[in-house]
Amino acid sequence: MTIFIRNATLLTLEGEGGTEPFVGSLLVRDGRIAAIGPDLVPPEGARVIDGRDRLVMPGxxxxxxxxGETFFKGRYEHMPLEIWMLYAYPILMGPRIPERLLYLRTLLGAMESLKNGVTTMVDDWFDPPTQELDRLATVFTAYEHAGIRATVSNCVMDKNVLDTLPFARELVPPGLQAEVEDSSVTVDGYMDYCKAVFDSLHGRAGRVNFMVSASAPQRVTVEFMQACSELAVARGVPLHTHILETKTQAVTGQEFYGKTLIRHMHNIGVLHPGVTIAHSIWVTDDDIALMGAADVSVAHNCISNQKLGAGVAPVRRLLDAGVNVGLGTDGLCSNDTARIFDVMRAAGLIHGIATPDHGRLVSSREILKAATIGGARTALRHRETGSLTVGKAADLLVLRMTGFNWTPLNDVCHHLVYCENGSSIETVLVAGEVVVENGRLLTVDEDAILAEVRETVPAWLEQHRLVEDRNRVFEPFFAEMHRRATIQDIGINRYQGDLPLWTGQNRPTA
Ligand SMILES: [Zn+2]
Known part of the structure; x- marks a missing residue:
């Protein structure tokens, strides 16, 4: 379909105009942005959208x-990562989610994302204990049905979970340790699986890609991380991982390797431009220099980080070092919505608690770039999407600028970060296809899907509650691990306020 958006306020975020909006028209043809400019004329037969009082920006x-966390939104509160994971990613696993619910879970997140202006998702999908092509195919199908662009992994670890945490072997009683099964993941098994995915699912519908994911350096063996890195480079896809989200993980690096986890990654030869690191909060100056030199990307998940009490990432220093930064929600039980607009606003505000140096805060323009082109780069899809650039996929949003979020109008970028919450979105295009119009999804029957989720998911959540109950037995030992790690002086601090912050009280249960 050919679409012509006439006389809109255009915010390209890269190339002409960059972060400075201008009035012009935009032509979409064959799924791509075919032209941008002030004096364009709509081609015959084009669908014309009046751009007056409208902002057009990249998705x-x-x-x-x-x-995998989408059914857990609103479920948890006030738990540090290591304890929260006991419930969100139980050590003593329950039954796997049935096929239909797996589909609905993926679709629900994609639907919420599209309606809130997200046109590309980087889904670090986790489906232990085994890797099956059919299960991943279901995830791909859900994204295909939603019409969203997605890069999906199957995130794994090849170590026993108790060997991924500091002091766990010391703190958890032997009888309980015996109940924790070893990972069934092997280097060869995962490589074979990934190759099968590349041969079958990768690139599906022209929108859904696969990426390689090793959960975190301390959660996998050196051979495993190296094999993943090699495969990712060979296939031109990201190596997605988590590094230094929590202070406990900073302590882990020292306990396991006698060095930081970034230095460990550097030493084993797996820091390169295709690496995307979620979080990177507890990174040292030396780590930041290594990350900049290696040209890695970071996904900054500032709402999730506060929900899990993980600290504030040194984003200004990462940007100064040349690290590419994107924005992420993380899963929906540590962020609770799929709205990147919320993350943008949080990113504009959170860094103010970390420094009185107001000249070093992260600006709206930097945040908008992180939320678009920077994010596309984290998926290695920046040549395909992430900005309004002629030749790129037409992944874009049309926002109405006449509501409260935009009246009166001052600085467009400031409004996007501090005033907008997604409610002004009228139209969303992915690859030139209208997927949201007048705020309604066109690709799937929204009411029917929501009704099915309301009908079928409570029984599944009730089953999950029983799994949580079985895993609660670990909580006192994990709480002690968290306490022991967080009271250490490790030379850097990403919490605000006085240390130690430990009160010795258990978390409230009611
Ligand atoms: Zn994560």
Whole structure:
């Protein structure tokens, strides 16, 4: 379909105009942006959208999420990562989610994302204990049906979870340790699986790609991380991983390797431009220099980080070092919505608690670039999407600028970061296809899907509650691990306020 958007306010975020909006028209043809300019004339037969009082901008990119958490939105509160994972990613696993619910779970996140202006998702999908092509195919199908662009992994670890945490072997009683099964993941098995995915699912519908993902350096063996890195480079896809989200992980690096986890990654030869690191909060100056020199990307998940009490990432220093930064929600039980607009606003605000040096805060323009082109780069899809550039895919948003979020109008970029919440979105295009119009999804029956989720998911959540109950037995030992790690002086601090912050009280249960 040919679409002509006439006389809109255009915010390209790269190339002409960059972060400075201008009035012009935009032509979409064969799924791509065919022309941008002030004096364009609509071709015959084109669908014309009146751009008056409308802002056209690139679709947002969610650089890091886990679709497996989508049914857990609103479920947890006030737990540090290591304890929260006991419930969101139980050590003593329950039954796997049935096929239909797997489909609905993925679709629900994609639907919420599209309606809120996210046109590309980077889904670090996790489906232990085994890797099956059919299950991943279901995830791909859901994204295909939603019409969203997605880069999806199957995130794994090849170590026993108790060997990924500091002090765990010391703190958890032997009887309980015996109940924790070893990972069934092997280097060869995962490589074979990934190759099968590349041969079958990767590139599906022209929109859904696969990426390689090793959960975190301390959660996999050196051979495993190296094999993943090699495969990712060979296939031109990202190596997605988590590094230094929590202070406990900073302590882990020292306990396991006698060095930081970034220095460890550097030493084993797996820091390169295709690496996307979720979080990177507890990084040292030396780590930041290594990351900049290696030209890696970081997914900054500032709402999730506060929900899990992980600290504030040194984003200004990462940007100064030349690290590419995207924005992510992380999963929906540590962020609770799929709205990147919320993450943008948080990113504009959170860094103010970390420094009185107001000249070093992260600006709206930097945040908008992180939410679009920076995010596209984290998926290595920046040549394909992430900005309004002639030749790129037409992944774009049309926002109405006449509501409260835009009246009166001052600085467009400031409005996008501090005033907008997605409610002004009228139209969303992915690859030139209208997927949201007048705020309604066109690709799937929104009401029917929501009704099916309301009908079928509570029984599944009830089953999950029983799994949580079984895993609660670990909580006191993990709480002690968290306490022991967080009271250490490790030379850097990403919490605000006095240390130690430990009160010794258990978290409230009611
Ligand atoms: Zn994550």
């Amino acid at each position: 947002l990119v969610n650089s890091h999420l886990h679709s």
